[in-house]
Amino acid sequence: MKFTIDAMTLHFYSIPIRTPFRISAGVISHKNALLVEMRTKDGVIGWGEASVDAVPYYAHETVGTVTDLIKNTLFPLLRGREFAHPDEVTDCMDSYRGNHFAKAAIDAAAWDIYGKMAGEPVWKLLGGTRERIESGPTVGIKDSPEAALAEVDEYMARGDARIKLKVAPGFDNRYIETIREKYPDIRLMVDANSAYTIEDAEHLRSWKRFKLLMMEQPLAETDIYFHSKLRPGLGTPICLDESMHYLHDARCCGEMGAADIINIKVCRVGGLTQTRRMHDICQKYGIANWIGGRFGFSVAVAPRIAAATLPNCTLPTDCVLDLDYMIDDIVEEPFTAPDYWTNAPTAPGLGFTVDRAKLKKYTVGTMVL
Numbered sequence: 086m087k088f089t090i091d092a093m094t095l096h097f098y099s100i101p102i103r104t105p106f107r108i109s110a111g112v113i114s115h116k117n118a119l120l121v122e123m124r125t126k127d128g129v130i131g132w133g134e135a136s137v138d139a140v141p142y143y144a145h146e147t148v149g150t151v152t153d154l155i156k157n158t159l160f161p162l163l164r165g166r167e168f169a170h171p172d173e174v175t176d177c178m179d180s181y182r183g184n185h186f187a188k189a190a191i192d193a194a195a196w197d198i199y200g201k202m203a204g205e206p207v208w209k210l211l212g213g214t215r216e217r218i219e220s221g222p223t224v225g226i227k228d229s230p231e232a233a234l235a236e237v238d239e240y241m242a243r244g245d246a247r248i249k250l251k252v253a254p255g256f257d258n259r260y261i262e263t264i265r266e267k268y269p270d271i272r273l274m275v276d277a278n279s280a281y282t283i284e285d286a287e288h289l290r291s292w293k294r295f296k297l298l299m300m301e302q303p304l305a306e307t308d309i310y311f312h313s314k315l316r317p318g319l320g321t322p323i324c325l326d327e328s329m330h331y332l333h334d335a336r337c338c339g340e341m342g343a344a345d346i347i348n349i350k351v352c353r354v355g356g357l358t359q360t361r362r363m364h365d366i367c368q369k370y371g372i373a374n375w376i377g378g379r380f381g382f383s384v385a386v387a388p389r390i391a392a393a394t395l396p397n398c399t400l401p402t403d404c405v406l407d408l409d410y411m412i413d414d415i416v417e418e419p420f421t422a423p424d425y426w427t428n429a430p431t432a433p434g435l436g437f438t439v440d441r442a443k444l445k446k447y448t449v450g451t452m453v454l
């Protein structure tokens with residue numbers, strides 16, 4: 086079963102998000118990203134989404150850099166080549182460095198094609214074993230602990246949720262205490278997005294009393310070493326997120342004992358093939374996994390669901406709640422998790438059908454390569 090990549094179309098979209106948020110560069114009120122529609126010589130179509138934004142406030146890559154790389158480098162590299170497996174597509178792209186968000190979009194399209202050709206859902210071909218995926222919501226940094234609690238109340242009314250609370254210096258103890266007072270037993274975790282330093286170790290150790298599910302990325306964005314120093318005696322499992330880009334990072338983490346858990350973001354590590362490889366490394370080192378999201382359409386959610394079915398992904402994801410943030414989707418039956426649970430899809434490929442009319446509605450530009 087072989088496929089030859091023959092054509093590619095980039096679809097640029099812009100869609101309002103439900104609750105605009107402020108970053109240092111201004112207010113983000115729309116999600117701007119792009120979809121990759123990849124076609125084989127035999128006419129099989131696969132889809133992928135590059136989970137970037139117009140500006141690099143989260144990812145280092147942007148709509149502009151992804152477009153440039155795919156148009157001028159990755160598509161010319163892949164066009165006309167014959168592949169027997171999506172892993173070969175990823176390994177071929179590995180001859181160029183970094184740019185994982187761009188590569189992940191193409192990797193997703195290759196897996197979608199491969200699944201459609203095999204007549205099997207991608208998650209099964211990837212080695213997934215779970216038929217149901219649990220997702221948990223995230224509470225952003227609020228003006229007051231009461232405002233954070235009100236949001237937790239809303240989520241808990243919907244079902245037994247794993248709650249993730251964003252924290253930062255000055256927005257931590259009182260917030261966690263307020264939630265723990267009302268909900269002493271819920272699965273509560275915090276994500277610091279690198280807001281602390283090793284000098285805060287004693288402060289972070291005091292959170293043992295909150296019985297948190299995990300503390301995500303307390304220290305610097307690229308750090309592994311200081312997390313390995315923080316971990317002994319911390320009393321709360323450490324989860325690394327921003328530090329994990331390459332398989333090498335996960336190996337270092339395992340060797341140094343820097344984390345109990347790794348949050349694998351499919352887009353951050355370069356796609357499903359690399360996700361499965363990082364997952365296998367973590368499993369070997371006894372590091373648990375979960376799959377993190379970045380909001381986008383179901384095209385972006387689908388590979389994350391496939392990844393979340395892998396056996397070592399034992400903790401809830403946060404990637405099937407995108408319709409909570411986006412006002413619409415461009416597939417016929419969007420992935421949702423009303424009670425925080427989603428069934429792994431049964432259709433061949435990534436398991437969605439793009440609604441061309443909806444795609445057109447939110448498309449602001451198209452590039453045929």
Ligand SMILES: [Mg+2]
Nearest residue numbers: 276301302326
């Ligand atoms: Mg995180």
